Amino acid sequence: MLFSRGLIRTFLALLALGAIPLSAEEQPLPAQGGPVVSITDLKPVKLERDAHSKLLVAQCTVNGVPCNLIVDTAASHTTFDIKFIKKNFPGLPLEDVQIAPGSNVHAVPRLFAMRSFSMGGLHIKNFFGLALDLTPLQKDMQVKIDGILGINYLGFSPFLLSVRNASLQFLERSRFPQHRKPLDVERDPSGIFYIRCSRGGGDTFPLALDSGSSLSMAPLEQWPADPNGNQLTTKATDINGHNGDCTVMKLGIPSTLRMGPDFQMDGLSFAVTGTGGRYQIGVDTFQHFDIIIDAPQGEVFALPPHSRPEPQGQKAPDIKQES
Structure with a gap:
């Protein structure tokens, strides 16, 4: 997007x-x-x-x-x-x-x-x-x-x-699509699924499978920021009464994200932050492929991607200093 x-x-x-x-x-x-x-x-x-x-x-x-x-x-x-x-x-x-x-x-x-x-x-x-x-x-x-x-x-x-x-x-x-690919997932005691992901063959890190989030986010220690300085300005709304809080977030370097033994996507660039908390794959990423969630069996599958990520964000302005 x-x-x-x-x-x-x-x-x-x-x-x-x-x-x-x-x-x-x-x-x-x-x-x-x-x-x-x-x-x-x-x-x-x-x-x-x-x-x-x-x-x-x-x-x-x-x-x-x-x-x-x-x-x-x-x-x-x-x-x-x-x-x-x-x-x-x-x-x-x-x-x-x-x-x-x-x-x-x-x-x-x-x-x-x-x-x-x-x-x-x-x-x-x-x-x-x-x-x-x-x-x-x-x-x-x-x-x-x-x-x-x-x-x-x-x-x-x-x-x-x-x-x-x-x-x-x-x-x-019995009617699951034949061309589905299993994702590497774990299920939280609350029932929420996390996908064990890796970027470019590195260490794995969990991302919540989150259709209730507009934006995909990843930890900065696992996904370095884009050296070109690309960033997003987000307006967050939450259930605790915050409405309209604006935050500038860095974008990660475009990367290949592996989500299962036979499923990965190239060219993804998530928002990255080092503030901790929970990170997620949101609808901005799920727009590229359909998913099957089989909670009774504890399994999640992806269908083959039908679109590719596009460049996103804007370059951060240069910082001027006066001597």
Whole structure:
């Protein structure tokens, strides 16, 4: 993707939901009997692409009420804007969720029971969701959103996500495309997948598989900055209330990134930073190839690339000094 001199909107804080130390196994369900899952349709589901962030938004239904949720493979839990919940389900019991030390989610999420939840042909009864104030995200997106679709829902069935075609399709394993390539992945206890990557044959480093981030980011110690001084100016929005914070980020030297034994991409240049934290592969990279996430089996596959990365960023201005 060729970036202009304008601001690049990044939604890095969507992945902060992954820091919530909950999983479907750890958190008791508020509904009796546990989740009941059924799949009635395997046709591709068309998603809406936000013009600002390039993130994909799915039309879902919660307790019979339509809602629009960002498809975020690096969000551990499906989360709704609390205004949407209070408006559509007045009186619905909400319980505080404890956040472990070190989490970068500042607000306390609220837990609530869902009688039913569905997107496309995947239906779940006796499920649960989280609620937070998502006003900052809503203000910085052109598409109306009511929440975030996390991996705790998407993980019930294998699915193919195509950023290029803006579509998501639930799959049966017997119908996986034959030309898929396995990626080298590990799964966090929260359910989030990390791809073990290496640049130019060097040491491996984990990058979160993150369709909820506009921008791909890598650690500076593994991906040196471009000596030409190329950089991006990003405008970040997060779930902690920050909106419009601008940051200048260096771009890494164009490189080959290996993501699996038989899968790599040439000419990639991620934003690089040495600030620590979690790094990710975002939709700016996933636009070049489709992915299959098979959470029940703990596997991720890539389909052959259908486009190549283009030069991005701008050269940093020369620094003048006066004697």
